[in-house]
Structure formats: C-alpha cells, structure tokens
Amino acid sequence: xxxxxxxxxxxxxxxxxxxxxxxxxxxxxxxxxxxxxxxxxxxxxxxxxxxxxxxxxxxxxxxxxxxxxxxxxxxxxxxxxxxxxxxxxxxxxxxxxxxxxxxxxxxxxxxxxxxxxxxxxxxxxxxxxxxxxxxxxxxxxxxxxxxxxxxxxxxxxxxxxxxxxxxxxxxxxxxxxxxxxxxxxxxxxxxxxxxxxxxxxxxxxxxxxxxxx
Amino acid sequence: xxxxxxxxxxxxxxxxxxxxxxxxxxxxxxxxxxxxxxxxxxxxxxxxxxxxxxxxxxxxxxxxxxxxxxxxxxxxxxxxxxxxxxxxxxxxxxxxxxxxxxxxxxxxxxxxxxxxxxxxxxxxxxxxxxxxxxxxxxxxxxxxxxxxxxxxxxxxxxxxxxxxxxxxxxxxxxxxxxxxxxxxxxxxxxxxxxxxxxxxxxxxxxxxxxxxx
DNA sequence: GATTTTTGTCACCAGTCGGTGATATTGTGT
DNA sequence: ACACAATATCACCGACTGGTGACAAAAATC
Numbered sequence: 306x307x308x309x310x311x312x313x314x315x316x317x318x319x320x321x322x323x324x325x326x327x328x329x330x331x332x333x334x335x336x337x338x339x340x341x342x343x344x345x346x347x348x349x350x351x352x353x354x355x356x357x358x359x360x361x362x363x364x365x366x367x368x369x370x371x372x373x374x375x376x377x378x379x380x381x382x383x384x385x386x387x388x389x390x391x392x393x394x395x396x397x398x399x400x401x402x403x404x405x406x407x408x409x410x411x412x413x414x415x416x417x418x419x420x421x422x423x424x425x426x427x428x429x430x431x432x433x434x435x436x437x438x439x440x441x442x443x444x445x446x447x448x449x450x451x452x453x454x455x456x457x458x459x460x461x462x463x464x465x466x467x468x469x470x471x472x473x474x475x476x477x478x479x480x481x482x483x484x485x486x487x488x489x490x491x492x493x494x495x496x497x498x499x500x501x502x503x504x505x506x507x508x509x510x511x512x513x514x515x516x517x518x
Numbered sequence: 519x520x521x522x523x524x525x526x527x528x529x530x531x532x533x534x535x536x537x538x539x540x541x542x543x544x545x546x547x548x549x550x551x552x553x554x555x556x557x558x559x560x561x562x563x564x565x566x567x568x569x570x571x572x573x574x575x576x577x578x579x580x581x582x583x584x585x586x587x588x589x590x591x592x593x594x595x596x597x598x599x600x601x602x603x604x605x606x607x608x609x610x611x612x613x614x615x616x617x618x619x620x621x622x623x624x625x626x627x628x629x630x631x632x633x634x635x636x637x638x639x640x641x642x643x644x645x646x647x648x649x650x651x652x653x654x655x656x657x658x659x660x661x662x663x664x665x666x667x668x669x670x671x672x673x674x675x676x677x678x679x680x681x682x683x684x685x686x687x688x689x690x691x692x693x694x695x696x697x698x699x700x701x702x703x704x705x706x707x708x709x710x711x712x713x714x715x716x717x718x719x720x721x722x723x724x725x726x727x728x729x730x731x
Numbered sequence: 732g733a734t735t736t737t738t739g740t741c742a743c744c745a746g747t748c749g750g751t752g753a754t755a756t757t758g759t760g761t
Numbered sequence: 762a763c764a765c766a767a768t769a770t771c772a773c774c775g776a777c778t779g780g781t782g783a784c785a786a787a788a789a790t791c
Contacts, residue, residue, distance in 0.1 A: 561740085
C-alpha cells in the first residue's frame, strides 16, 4: 500500500532495468532482482508487462541507448553532407567511438545480444537494427551520390564502401566492448583518451589511403 | 564405486567443460552442470581442482582452442615470410576468419571474457594473450624488417601497422561473434561462405589500397 | 591380514530463481 | 453508504545454485 500509481510503478520498473544493467550487467537481470531494485513486488512485472520480456521491450523503446544518425554525423547533418567522403568516414568513426564509450548500458546490451538469443535480446536488437538502417540510408544512399565532385567512388564501389563502413563499425564495437574489461589489446591502449586518439588516427590514415586510391 | 581412476575422472571433468561450452554456452557452466555432464559427483571438482576456477584453468591449458601463429600464417611460415606485406595481411585476415569460424567454443569463450571478468575468464584470457603476443612478434618484428624490398613501410609506420592489424582482428572477431546469432549485419551476409568471401575481398581491397600508398 | 589413504557417493544446507494464487488496501462510480 | 474494480502485498511452490560434512568402497601400505 505504498504509491498506488500504476504509471509511476511502471516507470520505476523500467528505470530499474537500466540501473540494474549499469550496476550488475545483464547477468543481474531477473524478475526478482528487477522488482527488488524498484522496491516493488515482482508480480507487477507479470501484470503490467506480461513478464520480463515485455518489461525489457518497454525499456528498449524508452531509452536513447543507441546513437542517432544525427549524433553519428556529428550534430550537423548539413555540414556532414557537404564534407568529403574521407572526412565523413573519419568523423563517423570518431563519433561512433565517442557515442559507444559514453553509453555503458548500450555496451552491456551489445554483449548481452552476443551471448544469448532469446525474447529479451531480440526486442532490444530490433531497436538497434532500425537505427542502423536509418543511418546507412542517410549516409550511403544519400550524400554519396549527390556529392559527385568527389571522384573516389570510382575506386570504391557502393558495395565495398558498405562493407568497409561495417568493418569499421565492427572493429570499433569490438574494441570498445573489450575496453570494459582489459586495458591493453595487442598493444593498443584502450583505457586512455590518448590511446583512442591513436586508434582514430590509424583509422583516418586507412581511410585517406583508400579514398585517395 | 564406478571407475576408481583419478586421471580418467579428471579428464572427464575437463572434457565436460568443453562439451558444455559447446552445447549450452558459458551460461551453462556451473559446478552442478559440469559434474552432471561428466557423470561424476561435483565434490570431485573441489577435491581435484580446488573449485570451478581451477577446473576452467585446467581446461584452458589443455585445449587448442586458440589458433597458433602457424595456423594464422597459413601453415607455411617460410612462404608466409617471403610474401609481400599486403599478401601477408590479406592471408592473415582470411586465416583468422577461418580459424575463428571453425572454433565455436573459442567464440563462446571470447563472449564470456567480454561479459564478465572473474577468476574463470582471467585464466582463459592469459592463454589467449600469450598466443597473440607470439604471433605479433613473428609477424611484426620478424619479416617486416627483413623484407626490405617492399618499400611501403615508408607510408605505414610500424605503429600504424600494428594498429591496423589489430583493427582487422577486432573487426573479424566482432563479425564472427555476431554471426552466431544474426545472419545479416548492416547488409553483410554473415551466414554463408560467399558472404564471408565478400568481406575478405573488401578487406583485401583496403589492404591493397593502403600498402600501395 | 589389518590399517590407512585414496576415490567416489550421498544427503543436506541456505540461498536464489521464475512463477502463481489468495488477500488486503485504495480509489471510483452509483 | 455500498459495490466493484484497480492496485499492491504476501506467502508459497518446485527447481536449481554453490558448497560441505558424513560415509562407503576400493586400493595401497604396513
């Protein structure tokens, strides 16, 4: 007989998923744990969300745990669209690194999606995928063809470009996820900002070499 | 009063860790589950290995769950050392992809190491790290300087080369790990061999563009 | 042959898990 | 004032977890 407010209780439960993910990781997510964290009886999870998967889905829909296309573009879509391909790729890499590094909960979810596939992770993945598609539509189908003053698309086909962007994203994802538990990865410093700057520089060099063709 | 053979029992327990990792993933690893899988009482885990972490350490020491430098070089160290830098990088990428894709247990362990850091994963990680250092010593410090007929090292410093190799490894690791639960990643087909060939081609193009400078 | 050490089985502990049915309390409409 | 629905609490279930102490049987030692 505490609050008697369904909306507030729902919000508390959803928020508890996030704070529990941040504190204990995805291993700490469970009906009992979430209810305990929210200071609420666990039976309300079943009543209001139909179970833990429903609660997770609600959490996935609420939060901004995935960077938007705008954020990956650096905050200014116009300036982004008008820059050269190599500049765009480099900027995207840097922004993606920053976006991931400051979203520990997102990293936790990414690892979760890698470690088990169930109703819970599938709900979260749907949100992520739609964001990714949105960004690639903007980035690949959009300014690539409009900026015909850059002739480097002769060397990199649209297919190759897509693969390269995905490879960059994959590498960044892996390194950021690893940086949560190890400081050094094959000689790369994943713990300090200067270490990440070195990674960004190496990526910029790669990109420049490729686009210069 | 079954077998009365300490060595065999130890082997059974160690093997059960592997088969359980393959069947249920790292979430299925536990004292009860491993003992049940081995058809042995769980108290023997404590007696023979001092606990689950000791058993995991023993498992890590036994298996060849991590590709050797020889395997990453393609089986012929001499031929590998005599090829050009871009050829070596491409070959290493391909071999690493193949090595990871045919080692599901290794993938499981990699995800495990990403998702929690404890005595169990630290034991496994030590084995992995030493293998990586071995390979990089062979690959970077070794043939890079001896093959001075290739002039592209003027553009790529040893530092950059190391970062690039690690970025490639990170990208491959991420994509292979993702391929266990999703078939498409941002348009890349991770489920078929032809999809992986396309990824290898994109990597080869990147490498060639970079080393050609 | 008797004793001790090794090897393995079993029963039990307290704690957590996901899940459910019964019940108490509050707010609302009549 | 009364009935009724919405909201939240509680007690319990069976199953599983990591961990331990008591004990039985086989093997090695004396």
